[in-house]
Amino acid sequence: MDQVDIEALVDWAYRVQCVDRVVGLVRGQSMPPLGMRSSTDVMVSFAALGVRVDSSPRFVAAMGATAQDDALVIHDAVMRLLPEAFGLVVAHAKGGSRPPWHGLDAEALVADTDKRGRVRLLREHFRPIACCLRHRVDPALVEFSRAQYIVWWEALNALAGELRGQLVDSYPLPPSAAREPWLLPPLVYVEERFGMPLDTA
Structure with a gap:
C-alpha cells in the first residue's frame, strides 16, 4: 500500500478518475448530490421506481462505473465536508491548484503622496x-x-484522518503543503501604515 499525500489523492479522484462526473452520470443529472436529498425527494423516487435507490459508492461501482473504488470512497468523504470546505477542496482538486493566500486582487500600485497628500x-x-x-x-x-x-x-487534513484505513491501494498522509505558508521565509513586506506587521504579511 502506497503512502500518498491527501492533496494528491483528492486531485487523482477528481482530475484523473473524474469521480464526480461518474457518480453524476449513474445517479442521473436531475438527482441532487449525496447527502442533499430531502425526504420528499426520496419518497418521490421510491414511488416512481417502486424500490429504494441505494446511492452509496459500492452501489455506483456495481452499476458499472469506471472510477476505482478508492476514488468513490474519497468522493463520499469529500461530500460530508462543510459546504465552504467542500467547494474549495473540489474546485482546487479539479484545477490542480491551491487557494491563493496573497491574491493579486489584494495588491495595487498607487500614486505616492507626500505628507500633505500631494502626488x-x-x-x-x-x-x-x-x-x-x-x-x-x-x-x-x-x-x-x-x-x-x-x-x-484543514479540510484536507480532516480527510486524511477520516480516510486512513478506508482505502484499498493508498494510505493517506496529511497535506505536505504548509498550513500557514505566509509565515515561511521570505516574508512579504507590507508598509506599517496599513497595520500589518511583517510576520503576518
Whole structure:
C-alpha cells in the first residue's frame, strides 16, 4: 500500500478518475448530490421506481462505473465536508491548484503622496513626466484569502484522518503543503501604515 499525500489523492479522484462526473452520470443529472436529498425527494423516487435507490459508492461501482473504488470512497468523504470546505477542496482538486493566500486582487500600485497628500511627480526640465508609484496591499483581502487557504488545508487534513484505513491501494498522509505558508521565509513586506506587521504579511 502506497503512502500518498491527501492533496494528491483528492486531485487523482477528481482530475484523473473524474469521480464526480461518474457518480453524476449513474445517479442521473436531475438527482441532487449525496447527502442533499430531502425526504420528499426520496419518497418521490421510491414511488416512481417502486424500490429504494441505494446511492452509496459500492452501489455506483456495481452499476458499472469506471472510477476505482478508492476514488468513490474519497468522493463520499469529500461530500460530508462543510459546504465552504467542500467547494474549495473540489474546485482546487479539479484545477490542480491551491487557494491563493496573497491574491493579486489584494495588491495595487498607487500614486505616492507626500505628507500633505500631494502626488509626488517625476519632472524633466520642470515639466511633470510621471508620478511615483508605491505598492499597496489591502489587509482585508489578504486576511480573507488566507482564511480560505486555512479552511482548505484543514479540510484536507480532516480527510486524511477520516480516510486512513478506508482505502484499498493508498494510505493517506496529511497535506505536505504548509498550513500557514505566509509565515515561511521570505516574508512579504507590507508598509506599517496599513497595520500589518511583517510576520503576518
